[in-house]
Amino acid sequence: MxxxxSEFITSAVKRNQYPIDNRNEVAFVGRSNVGKSSLINSLTNRRKLAKVSGTPGKTRLVNFFLINNDFYLVDLPGYGYAKVSKKEKESWGTTIEMYLTDRHQLKRIVLLVDSRHKPTEDDIMMYQWAKHFGYNVVVVATKSDKLKNSEIxxxxxxxxxxxxxxxxxNFYFYSSLNKKGTEQLIDNLFLEFATDID
Structure with a gap:
């Protein structure tokens, strides 16, 4: 595929702001600074489709990107960033939970974790949350270029x-820097839910 x-469609906080055209959705989620925006830009071959920030925790909305005029890639708020208030953390959690609850268009959740570190308690909770809601989950370990072959x-x-x-x-390693295996990852993440597979 x-x-x-790929184009940005809308940012949403409330359900009534989500697209209503019933296209399939694949959501990306992970802790702040895991490289979510970089991964989205790498897969779509668009340098600035998702905004990459040097400051973790900048994605605070549910962002919808239309892919091939066919399905949505959904960028969820990053979690686990320490330098925000408890109230703000709770707000992000509410935003994520609201999207995950009874979203029949959502077909898969892609959970990003940092390949260099043990998954955090927030990562574990996010994985369990996605499973609780009955979603298919794919785990992508980012920044794999930082690992030696012996560490993989x-x-x-x-x-x-x-x-x-x-x-x-399913589990995959990926590096947005060297983009190794990009086409295979695109197929594994999206092909099942796309109608235009050229």
Missing amino acids: RIKQ KKSENLIKSTLKLSADD
């Missing part, structure tokens, strides 16, 4: 065991 077209398997085992991934969950 090729991503030939150790990282994979640590992430899988910490999150307690099920046999149904």
